[in-house]
Amino acid sequence: MRRLMTRPIHAHLAAAVQPRTVAAEVAAEPVTQAPADAVVQIVADAPAEAPAPLSFAPEADAGEADLARLRLEVAVMKAALAAERRESEALRTSLGLADAETLSEEARAVRARWAALVERLIHNPL
Template identity: 60%
Template structure:
């Protein structure tokens, strides 16, 4: 649905995956840290995709002459604002 996005991520955001042979109990903290790093990277990528999609939508609206808020009805603006608040809350709660 979205185009590939080139993201420049800091070294801290890059997941650090290592293969270590040890007992299963010793691997659990490392696996949890790796999973957390992977999930944070995925959230960053979703945020980047949403931001790119938002910019493209705004550019498309502007090219069609729909960039002014007056072109949307009261109900449409309210629905858009509710969805934006929901998405924002979901993204921030996941971190």
């Protein structure tokens, strides 16, 4: 227990733990209720420009990076499945298992189901 208490806090962890302060402008005098003409004047003097949109760029960039990484992983998996399928077809051909009469009806059905599943995984986008 004592060892945990005396461990130094790393700088990058200390910054994450520090509470964030938000700078806010505080009015010098409390506002009770503004007269109606003052409200109209404020609205009339306000610029006609739209407010600046909120910026979520760091989160959007991180999300786009994750999405690109996941798409790359899916593409690699599809390529691996296609290569494995080609290898298994070549192996079946070399062993003579590709002939229809050597396979039972159930084995042909299972092979057709797996082939259809692999084709969907390879060629359909996610």
